[in-house]
Amino acid sequence: MPEGHTIHRHARILRERFAGRPVAVASPQGRFAAGAAALDGRTVEATEAHGKHLLVRFSADAAGADPATVPYLHIHLGLYGKWTLGEGEPPEPRGALRLRLVNDEHWADLRGPIACEVLDPDGRGLVLAKLGPDPLRPDADPDAAYARIHRSRAPLGLLLMQQDVVSGIGNVYRAEILFRHGLDPAMPGLLLPPETWQELWADLVTLMRAGVRSGRIVTTRPEHRSRRTGPVRREDAHYVYRRHGQPCRVCGTSVELREAAGRKLYWCPTDQAP
DNA sequence: GCTAAATGTTGAT
DNA sequence: TCAACCTTTAGCT
Numbered sequence: 268m269p270e271g272h273t274i275h276r277h278a279r280i281l282r283e284r285f286a287g288r289p290v291a292v293a294s295p296q297g298r299f300a301a302g303a304a305a306l307d308g309r310t311v312e313a314t315e316a317h318g319k320h321l322l323v324r325f326s327a328d329a330a331g332a333d334p335a336t337v338p339y340l341h342i343h344l345g346l347y348g349k350w351t352l353g354e355g356e357p358p359e360p361r362g363a364l365r366l367r368l369v370n371d372e373h374w375a376d377l378r379g380p381i382a383c384e385v386l387d388p389d390g391r392g393l394v395l396a397k398l399g400p401d402p403l404r405p406d407a408d409p410d411a412a413y414a415r416i417h418r419s420r421a422p423l424g425l426l427l428m429q430q431d432v433v434s435g436i437g438n439v440y441r442a443e444i445l446f447r448h449g450l451d452p453a454m455p456g457l458l459l460p461p462e463t464w465q466e467l468w469a470d471l472v473t474l475m476r477a478g479v480r481s482g483r484i485v486t487t488r489p490e491h492r493s494r495r496t497g498p499v500r501r502e503d504a505h506y507v508y509r510r511h512g513q514p515c516r517v518c519g520t521s522v523e524l525r526e527a528a529g530r531k532l533y534w535c536p537t538d539q540a541p
Numbered sequence: 542g543c544t545a546a547a548t549g550t551t552g553a554t
Numbered sequence: 555t556c557a558a559c560c561t562t563t564a565g566c567t
Contacts, residue, residue: 269548319549346549347561363560379560381550430550437548484548509547509564529555530549544566554556 269344271318271435272478275403277350278316279479281323284352284373285311291369295360302385303366306338311368318401318434319343320394322386339391342366345381352376398434402471403479409468416456416464423459424452424532435475439508442533443486444471446506451541452527452534491516507533 289310294303310326323340357374366377400407415432426432427441448467478484485504489495492503511524520537
């Protein structure tokens with residue numbers, strides 16, 4: 268599920284498997300042929316995740332080359348994008364395979380991304396300049412997000428999804444974080460008290476870090492699950508996301524669903540009353 | 542086994 | 555407001 272935690276996880280895994288070594292880059296589908304050719308054989312120097320964006324820095328043309336020419340691979344998975352990873356010999360390419368990375372030990376296949384392109388450092392800067400603070404980044408400044416929220420009449424449920432306000436949150440974390448803090452998704456941003464934002468941010472950091480570790484989104488507390496111990500069942504993982512019509516885990520009220528800005532928004536009308 | 546919807550964003554209309 | 559991206563999964567039959 269590509270919300271921010273997934274991308275940070277990918278950045279870490281790709282770094283572990285590919286950084287510091289030359290990599291063969293190919294585009295079996297052909298749609299990224301020019302980019303692949305430009306990167307093929309270079310060394311992977313670093314990987315970074317900012318919100319839902321993944322950037323891979325490759326080696327420059329030569330030692331002492333103009334730093335402005337250092338190439339970055341920029342990937343955004345969008346809704347369908349997916350990495351498939353493996354060891355040893357990569358399988359025969361099948362289907363629409365946009366990008367394949369291969370070194371002596373590992374391979375990584377990328378399908379269906381909404382963005383897969385080569386950027387120079389300026390291009391990377393333009394991508395990052397459009398992003399609000401990312402709860403998964405230690406350098407993130409939550410006050411910058413609050414400044415945006417606090418001067419906006421837009422509903423909180425909308426603001427949390429805007430990547431230029433906060434980056435990395437998707438539809439699942441949006442719904443769940445609002446529930447966990449008892450916030451009405453329709454509350455205008457400017458009515459959010461600063462203390463509540465502090466709490467919400469701290470909770471996002473905790474939840475999303477757990478998401479990076481486990482590779483899934485679990486937001487329920489043990490006392491609100493059908494089983495308190497052991498692995499969290501899929502149907503126990505969320506409070507409201509995709510639980511439309513089912514009883515709220517805390518108060519029993521039927522969970523509501525509404526379409527907002529083209530996305531489904533789930534909330535409990537009792538625990539998240541205006 | 543099939544269909545619809547899904548974690549997201551962009552660019553065209 | 556809608557199509558595109560084009561895979562995976564939930565929920566049917």
